[in-house]
Structure formats: structure tokens, C-alpha cells
Amino acid sequence: xxxxxxxxxxxxxxxxxxxxxxxxxxxxxxxxxxxxxxxxxxxxxxxxxxxxxxxxxxxxxxxxxxxxxxxxxxxxxxxxxxxxxxxxxxxxxxxxxxxxxxxxxxxxxxxxxxxxx
Amino acid sequence: xxxxxxxxxxxxxxxxxxxxxxxxxxxxxxxxxxxxxxxxxxxxxxxxxxxxxxxxxxxxxxxxxxxxxxxxxxxxxxxxxxxxxxxxxxxxxxxxxxxxxxxxxxxxxxxxx
Numbered sequence: 001x002x003x004x005x006x007x008x009x010x011x012x013x014x015x016x017x018x019x020x021x022x023x024x025x026x027x028x029x030x031x032x033x034x035x036x037x038x039x040x041x042x043x044x045x046x047x048x049x050x051x052x053x054x055x056x057x058x059x060x061x062x063x064x065x066x067x068x069x070x071x072x073x074x075x076x077x078x079x080x081x082x083x084x085x086x087x088x089x090x091x092x093x094x095x096x097x098x099x100x101x102x103x104x105x106x107x108x109x110x111x112x113x114x115x116x117x
Numbered sequence: 118x119x120x121x122x123x124x125x126x127x128x129x130x131x132x133x134x135x136x137x138x139x140x141x142x143x144x145x146x147x148x149x150x151x152x153x154x155x156x157x158x159x160x161x162x163x164x165x166x167x168x169x170x171x172x173x174x175x176x177x178x179x180x181x182x183x184x185x186x187x188x189x190x191x192x193x194x195x196x197x198x199x200x201x202x203x204x205x206x207x208x209x210x211x212x213x214x215x216x217x218x219x220x221x222x223x224x225x226x227x228x229x230x
Contacts, residue, residue: 004159006159032217042223042224043207043222043223045221046219091159093219102173103148104162104165104175105150105152105209105219107152107159109157
């Protein structure tokens with residue numbers, strides 16, 4: 001079956017530090033990969049996505065590259081801000097050739113990020 | 118705003134009672150989902166729907182049932198609530214076909230005492 005593994009948190013950084021949150025996956029078909037962010041008390045918001053190998057997703061200074069050879073989709077940001085403090089989820093939606101994709105998401109366990117001034 | 122409304126937003130109920138959570142969308146999207154969020158597990162799929170009266174089980178469907186009699190509403194029912202069903206429940210919708218992104222509601226925090 002499909003699975004997503006994220007680096008364990010919590011992650012605590014100072015403002016302007018470099019951020020990496022590792023994500024690796026296992027999928028049987030041709031997955032699309034996503035990073036979602038959840039701010040306190042809110043639902044999940046899509047941060048970025050990539051739909052095929054070597055695609056780079058980017059948004060709000062965050063980036064992640066779909067690496068099929070290493071089955072990874074690591075999230076990076078060059079300079080974090082206090083406002084980036086949130087929970088980050090890596091997720092995949094699989095598609096099997098010749099089959100129907102229902103868009104079901106498989107999530108990692110989430111990584112709590114805290115950024116201090 | 119993806120036009121998703123979950124109700125109620127918070128609920129406390131007693132063990133053994135039935136509970137129904139509602140997800141309402143305003144965009145007439147075909148695909149709707151119910152997930153639960155628990156510490157250390159991320160989000161896990163309970164049930165999903167791909168059209169009116171078309172539903173299927175997800176990863177953690179035991180103890181839950183769903184109904185979709187109208188495109189805009191997807192109901193999740195806990196037939197007899199247990200403490201293990203204390204969780205935050207999220208509804209999601211997915212516009213379009215294929216592996217496009219899903220959009221999530223604000224969540225319902227359910228506590229079973």
C-alpha cells in the first residue's frame with residue numbers, strides 16, 4: 001500500500017534560519033505529491049504540489065522537488081519567519097495506470113515547526 | 118475559501134450515543150472525503166464519495182457510516198460513539214478529476230466522554 005514518512009518533530013528554529021523537513025513515500029502507481037500546512041485552530045491549506053517526477057512546487061518561499069529516484073519530496077525554505085510556525089503535512093494521491101483515481105490522500109504524521117524571533 | 122462548511126464545529130457526546138457530522142459544499146464538486154486527525158497519525162481517510170449515493174470505505178472506516186443523498190452534503194455518522202473516536206474530523210472536497218489537490222474544511226472537534 002501507499003505510505004508517507006516525515007521527519008519527526010518538533011522542529012524549533014530561529015527567525016531567518018534555513019528549513020528542511022524531510023518526506024519520503026511509497027506508492028504503487030504514479031502519485032502526485034503535496035505539502036499542506038495547518039495553522040493553530042484551522043483546517044489544512046495546500047502549500048505546494050508536484051504532479052510528476054522532477055517537478056518543483058513552490059509557494060510563499062517554500063519549495064519541494066519530486067524526486068522519483070529517491071522517492072522523496074523534501075520541503076525547504078531559505079529564511080523562515082515567526083509566521084511560518086505551524087504543522088506541516090506531506091501527502092500523496094496515487095494513480096494506477098488504467099485505474100480510476102479517486103483522489104484519496106495518504107498523509108505523513110505531520111511535523112510541528114516553531115520559529116522564535 | 119473552498120466553500121466548505123462543517124457542522125458542528127465542536128461537540129461533546131457520551132459513549133454509546135449516535136453522532137452525525139455534516140459537511141456542506143457550495144461548488145457541486147463530485148468528490149468528498151472524511152478524514153480524522155490524531156497526534157502521531159497525521160490524517161487518515163474514513164470514507165469518501167465520488168457522487169450522489171456513491172461512497173466507499175477508507176483506511177479507518179470501522180464504527181463509521183456515511184451518506185450522500187445530495188451533491189452538496191456528505192454526512193458522517195458514528196453509530197455508537199466510543200472514546201477511541203475522540204478526534205478532530207475534517208471534510209475535504211476535490212475539484213476535477215485525477216490527482217488534483219483537495220481543499221479542507223475547518224474541522225469538527227469531537228470529544229466522547
